[in-house]
């Protein structure tokens with residue numbers, strides 16, 4: 001085993017602040033939705049808007065960071081060992097079999113994680129954030145008659161935004177469960193806190209394979 005630096009400082013900051021903001025947005029959003037009453041509608045709506053601007057700012061920084069560091073390549077989808085990975089999560093790990101893919105700083109994500117996180121970044125987050133922005137400016141756009149968005153009924157906007165919120169919550173539950181499937185139940189979470197993780201020595205898997213898969217070449 002070797003101790004390797006897997007998650008960089010910004011990445012960890014971005015991960016935990018995004019998680020915190022999404023949970024807070026879900027909490028305030030579902031209060032606005034009428035699911036429960038804790039803060040009161042007015043406060044919940046105000047906090048929801050403030051947190052949503054923080055999330056938008058964070059997303060802009062994260063996009064910039066992924067582009068300048070080249071880390072976006074970690075999310076290039078691949079079918080290489082995808083079936084093995086699915087087999088591992090559905091059967092192998094319950095029989096104590098080893099992980100079919102090796103993790104490293106250059107290859108943080110297994111093929112299934114790449115697909116799921118890419119969907120998270122390109123579908124789930126845009127769905128929720130864009131519908132949220134339309135929701136936020138719906139009245140003003142309507143009033144000033146600036147864009148065609150004014151034609152979309154508010155109920156439709158709320159539907160897509162709430163759908164995004166439900167899917168994000170479903171993602172969160174599965175995501176938290178999956179974090180426990182590392183070397184030990186808490187090793188993945190510890191790595192996202194400290195940046196370091198105990199990983200197996202890369203004996204039989206040459207670096208070239210990672211490059212073929214579209215890995216960060218640094």
Ligand code: HEM
Pocket residue numbers: 021022023025026027028029030032033034045046048049052053055056128129131132133135136137158161162164165166168169
């Ligand atoms: C940048 C991101 C987001 C923006 C701009 C945004 C914006 C909004 C706005 C404007 C509303 C209407 C309430 C109000 O007038 O304040 C709303 C409601 C809501 N938001 Fe968000 N939101 C965002 C992210 C999220 C996230 C991440 C979640 C949950 C995970 C969420 C869940 C909800 C829910 C459940 C409602 C109530 C929908 C309804 O029943 O009408 N929002 N959001």
